[in-house]
Amino acid sequence: MKLVPLFVIKRPAYQRLGLFVIALAIAWLPFLIPLHFLLSYDPNLRSIVTMGILYLEFLILLRLWGREVWGIFAVFNYYGLIWNRKNGTEFLNSLAVGLWLTLALFALMVIFGWAFLQPSRNLINVIFEGLLMSLAVGFAEELVFRGWFLDELERDYSPQISLWVNALIFAAVHFIKPLAEMIRTFPQFPGLVLLGLILVWSKRKFNNRLGSSIGLHAGLIWGYYIIVVGDLVNYSDRVSPWITGVDRNPLAGLMGLCFLGILALFLKFIPSKIVPRK
Structure with a gap:
């Protein structure tokens, strides 16, 4: 060697x-x-x-x-980018779950009267722009974090330690900002950690294929992009932003954490299918 x-x-x-x-x-x-x-x-x-x-x-x-x-x-195949029908189906199903979960979150806030809908002139363009952007981000970040980075951790540490280190580093990288902003938007950090856990569980649930985690990640971003960039929702002042989301970010609020928690429980209690290393 x-x-x-x-x-x-x-x-x-x-x-x-x-x-x-x-x-x-x-x-x-x-x-x-x-x-x-x-x-x-x-x-x-x-x-x-x-x-x-x-x-x-x-x-x-x-x-x-x-x-x-x-x-x-076949390094990309090894990290979970397997180009077959099963992985593609898992990707599409997870993309739909991520999209509808985000849209349902905002819809519930409208029903509660914490926000209200408003028309958008460029909604079709926003939908397609959001899809392209979310697919690019989902693919790139999942190959980095749930592909290469998770693999390096799992070579030295147990699945549980690898899970938490991966989620914490994922959250920390996305939370890098000036200290004052970190304090103001702190509710976003536990949301990012929980999202990191969910994406690892999603990969493990589907035999270490990346299609499910890419789809879920992209779907969540896509739904957020449609609502926020499309300017479809405006918040009322009836509740604190710590409930609805600081800076209109659902990950930085109690509602977003609750929705992610439901998804996490669903994934957590379905047995993981971790492929043994050869």
């Missing part, structure tokens, strides 16, 4: 993860620095291009990592 892969394999999980991130950052910097100046006229375009390059390099590095370090050649 080559010396570099042997050195990496013998490292604990946190060091392997650090080496991967360092290698990715080194590959990204030659693109990040010039693009920062070349696209300074359009920060939004700069962000899209630089993040797109980062994720493309992540996919390339992931293939090299799987092949050279772990001896896995």
